[in-house]
Amino acid sequence: MAYATETICVQGSEERTDCYGAVSVPIYQCAAFAHPALGKSTGYDYSRVSNPTRDALQDTVAALEHGSRSLAFSTGMAAITAVMELFSPGDHIVATDDLYGGTPRLWNSISQKNGLQVSCVDTSRLEELKGAIRPNTKAIFLETPTNPMMKVTDIRAVSRIAKEHGCLVIVDNTFLSPYFQNPLDLGADVVVHSGTKYLGGHNDVLAGFAVVKEEALGDKLNTIYKTTGACLSPMDSWLVLRGIKTLALRMEQHQKNALAIAEWLKEQPLVREVYYIGLSGRPDRELIDRQCRGYGGMISFRVASEAVAVTLLESVRLIRFAESLGGVESLMTYPMRQTHAEVPEETRKALGIDETLLRMSVGIESAQDLILDLEQAFRQAG
C-alpha cells in the first residue's frame, strides 16, 4: 500500500518489524555483523556497506523522493562528490550558475583536476542551457530554486532536453525538500540533498543523500558509495530519521513564516528587493505552481547599503547570524562572505551576490517574534 508523504515521514515506507516491537528504529551502533556460517549472511556484514538503521533512513528518503534507491552520506558534499564519480575524464557537465558555493568549489578544485569540464549557465533560461551543451556533455546539474537568488528552472523541460542529448539530470533538492518538490517525477535521474538542512531539520547533524529512480544507476552509485566510504553513521542516521518524522509539519510552518516575513520585508524602506518564490507577481509564477507543491522557507533580500546589511547581521538576536539553513531555528547568512565566499568575484557580482544581499532561513518560531526581532534590527540600521 502506498502511503501519503506525511505517513512516510513518521512511519517509513513500509511496515517495520522488530523482535522487541520497538516503535523507534533501533540504533545499530555496530561496525561488523557475525556470519551464521561460511557463505551465509544475516544480510548485514559491515556497516560501510550497509547498516539496518541507515537502511531504514535510506528507504524513507527513497520513498519521499519517489525513487527506487537512496544512499545516505556523511554530508551533502560527500553525496555530490560521489555523484561526480559517475563521470570520466573528458566528460562535460552543464550546471546552474547560482548555487551553493561548495559545489563549484568541488568542480574547480577537484573535478577539473580529474578531467571533468563544467560550464555554469543560467539554467532558468532554456536557450542559454541548450547553447552550453556539447557533444561530450554527460549531465545537467540543477539547483532550483537557485541559491541565493531564488531563480527557478523548469525541471521537466530540462529533462526533455537532456534526454535528447543522452545526458543525466541531477537536481539538488535541498531548498524545497521532497515535501514540496519531487524532481524524479519531473524527469530527473538523480536527486541530491544536504540532509543537514530540512531533512535533519534541527541544526544538529550533518548528512547527505543521493536518490535515483533507475536501478542500474543505483547499482553504479552504490559501488562508488561502498568503495569511497563516506557513509552516514548509525547514530546520525537515527537523528535524521527522527528529524524527518516532523518534516511535513515543519515545512508548512517554515513556509507560513517565510510568506509573512517576505511580505513584511517588502514594505521596509531600507529593503530594495525581496527574493522569495512564494511572492505573487513573479514572472515565473505559473512554472513554480506547476513544479512545486509549496515555496519553502528560504528568502534573500537586498538592503540599501553594506552598512545596513552588516548592522542587521550584528543586531538580530532571536535570528542567529550563522551559515546554514533548513533548521527549526531562524538563521541569517551573508552569502558574499559565507556560503558564496569562494565563488569568483566577477561571477558573484554578475549574479547579484554583493555586500547588500542577505539570506534568511526562516525557522518555525512565531512569525510575530521574528518580525519584532527584524524590526528592532532595522531600527538600529536606520
Ligand SMILES: Cc1ncc(COP(=O)(O)O)c(C=O)c1O
Ligand atoms: C543547497 C546545498 N547543497 C549542498 C550543500 C552541502 O551540504 P553539506 O553542508 O551537508 O555538505 C549545501 C550546504 O550548505 C547546500 O546549501
